[in-house]
Amino acid sequence: MAEPYGESPLATRAEALAARSGPDAVHITEVPFKAQITLRVDPKGSGAERIGTAIHAMLPNQPGEVVHAEGALVLGLGPDEWLLIGPEGAAESISDTLTTALDGDHGAVVDVSAHRTILEVSGPHARDLLNMGCALDLHPRGFATGRCAQTLLARAAVVLVCRDAALPTYWLIVRSSFARYVADWLIDAAGEYGW
Template identity: 35%
Template sequence: MSDELSIIVSEQSNPLDGAAFAAGPGPMLVMASAGDCARFSLRTAKKNLAKATEAFGQVIPPQIGEMSSRAVKTALCLGPDEWLLLAPESERESITARFAKQSEQATHSLVDVSHRSVGIDISGPGAALVLNAGCPLDLTALPVGGCTRTILDKAEIILMKPGKEHYRLEVVRSFADFVWNFLSSAGREFETESG
């Protein structure tokens, strides 16, 4: 047996990098990989949201199920003291540094979870129908600017509704291909109906 130490460096890659799908006339459905971004899990008390908003550079909503999005940053309230923050990868270090400076003033936990999930954008008049092929929620009840944890077939997802016919979902990287294939398969129904 050798006394040599082996170091294996693994680079995370987005399994959906460059993926795109469209179906039906119009098209009825458009899907695309949302691309990589910085993702943070923030845990803090609501009394600290003003400081957290300052550190993130974007309003962090106080109510569960609310999402705030401006320019290239998004904040989702997922629980009584839990938020998911999305930002450009180029801002990862500066966001982390700003939160670190505030740690004594506003107790919090900020964890970089960028490699945990991937995003999928799904839009068009058929987006809700395709999602409802595997999601038990009444998506008409989800307001624009809303978000929730749910399931899609067998995969846990975080579902956001940035526009009337626009959804974005975050799925754990290991389920990305499964979710993409499920949505693509459901979306092919529009091709059958129009053909």
């Protein structure tokens, strides 16, 4: 019997991404297999309060905010929607923690780990590269470290996270079905920098 294994959506693009990466311009890599859990709950309800206690951090109260919680990064995606990102293999643990904290209150906890992958874009020209295909103002005054946004990059829906505005470093959280398209777009656009 064959052993089950997982392959990231961008396994076939790893070499091409590395070939378009340069230390003085931009570095593009996949951050595969992160646990990703969506949470929907009334932010003013007791369930949200219990979840904050369980993860040792209050849920971001505004869309676009990012909070570091115990073992997860919490992205505020909407008035009652969050995405929790944790280490590989932590999806079940995070889901169980959230479900237990809901304690029967109205809400939803869904494991979307296999639904999306993450591309990290970093380096001195990372902001310039992303600005070629994204309408958001990525200047640190408007999109600082610890901010996120649901947006389009080259017509593909992504969640963009500013991990470090000074370096800069960004995460692009993209659906697995669009991951190759976004990676190919980044590879092509990075050609501007001579790689």
